Amino acid sequence: MTAPTDLIAGFHRFREQHFADDDALYRQLVQDGQTPKILVVACCDSRVDPALVLDCAPGDLFVIRNVANLVPPAENRDSGRHGTSAALEYGVRVLGVGHIIVLGHAHCGGIRSLFNANGATDAQASYINSWMRLAKEAQHKVQSEMPHASPEEHERACEQQAILCSLENLMTFDWVREGVESGTLKLHGWYFDIEHGQLLSYDATARRFAEV
Numbered sequence: 001m002t003a004p005t006d007l008i009a010g011f012h013r014f015r016e017q018h019f020a021d022d023d024a025l026y027r028q029l030v031q032d033g034q035t036p037k038i039l040v041v042a043c044c045d046s047r048v049d050p051a052l053v054l055d056c057a058p059g060d061l062f063v064i065r066n067v068a069n070l071v072p073p074a075e076n077r078d079s080g081r082h083g084t085s086a087a088l089e090y091g092v093r094v095l096g097v098g099h100i101i102v103l104g105h106a107h108c109g110g111i112r113s114l115f116n117a118n119g120a121t122d123a124q125a126s127y128i129n130s131w132m133r134l135a136k137e138a139q140h141k142v143q144s145e146m147p148h149a150s151p152e153e154h155e156r157a158c159e160q161q162a163i164l165c166s167l168e169n170l171m172t173f174d175w176v177r178e179g180v181e182s183g184t185l186k187l188h189g190w191y192f193d194i195e196h197g198q199l200l201s202y203d204a205t206a207r208r209f210a211e212v
Helices: 005-019 023-032 083-094 109-115 127-145 151-170 174-182
Strands: 038-043 061-066 099-105 186-193 198-203 208-211
Touching (some): 038 083, 061 083, 083 099, 083 174, 099 151, 109 127, 127 151, 151 186, 151 198, 174 186
Parallel strands (some): 038 061, 038 099
Antiparallel strands (some): 186 198
């Protein structure tokens, strides 16, 4: 299979514009290994690249991406496959990050699938539907508290509520909870509004998302 030529051209531009001008950074990253201070749980959505949105250099972020930027609760390690949980453990226990950001975003296809009864995937056989059950609690909360809201309002509220559910699930991991309680680890809920180019942060005191 032939690789997409635009990606190959992009790699050559990267070498010329970034690697060649800052090869010392990459040598240091190889020699010293990665030492990011921030872990970001982000969505797979092609429009939401955390390093691009937050203007970060290589080595700045340890990024976990999955559908709808969800964090599952701590579960039995001997059953199932735990890609997100394993990456969280590596970031916290091995790399020693000091911050975990759950970065949600507007117009999330995963969240939209919760409200789309006529989705293209079969509910009984879809990996997506199985994964998105993690956000069902957020969906039910939004629908019960906003029964007369529009579909668009439901989706946006659920996108933000799912971030809060993920923050709660993070605290079910012993090594996350211990870090938070000792003050060595801080958790953040952020929401990127693609349409308006805004970044919102959850204010636990005010119990709402506000622009940063």
